[in-house]
Amino acid sequence: xxxxxxxxxxxxxxxxxxLRYSADVAILRWWGPPWGVFIVNVVGxxxxxxxxxxxxxxxLQFVIGGGLLGGFTTFSAVSVTxxxxxxxxxxxxxIVNVVGxxxxxxAAAAGGLALGGALAAASS
Numbered sequence: 571x572x573x574x575x576x577x578x579x580x581x582x583x584x585x586x587x588x589l590r591y592s593a594d595v596a597i598l599r600w601w602g603p604p605w606g607v608f609i610v611n612v613v614g615x616x617x618x619x620x621x622x623x624x625x626x627x628x629x630l631q632f633v634i635g636g637g638l639l640g641g642f643t644t645f646s647a648v649s650v651t652x653x654x655x656x657x658x659x660x661x662x663x664x665i666v667n668v669v670g671x672x673x674x675x676x677a678a679a680a681g682g683l684a685l686g687g688a689l690a691a692a693s694s
Contacts, residue, residue, distance in 0.1 A: 575629055579637035586641025590614075594647075604655060604667040607647040608674075614643035615675040619682020625690045643675075 594606035618639045621631060648671050655664035 571632075575632065578633045582633050582637030583641035586638040586643075588641075589638075590642045590644060590647075604648075604651040604663065607644065607651055608667060608671055611643050611645075611648060611671050612674045612678045614639050616678035616682040618643070619679040619684075620686040620689070621682075623683040623686020623688075623690065625686075 597606035652668045
């Protein structure tokens with residue numbers, strides 16, 4: 571991997587983290603916890619599925635997938651949000667958050683893979 575590609579991936583990761591924070595704050599204003607990180611992770615999983623399924627070049631997958639989307643999505647925020655919900659005695663919401671994030675992010679990734687594959691097949 572070239573130093574330039576590594577730098578681009580790192581820069582994209584920083585941009586993804588800033589986008590995650592901005593999206594989380596905006597969504598929290600409307601719906602409160604845990605919906606900000608929840609939506610970010612589902613959308614990010616869908617986007618990564620599309621990118622992966624599209625058979626994009628490896629360098630693009632690294633910068634966008636590993637960098638931008640890697641910075642955008644986050645498991646650590648899901649973990650912390652779940653624990654905070656549990657501490658607030660919102661046990662049901664904590665369970666919905668952790669299980670729902672996993673199930674919907676997985677479904678979104680599968681849908682994205684299918685869509686990306688279909689787009690790749692249609693363009694060839």
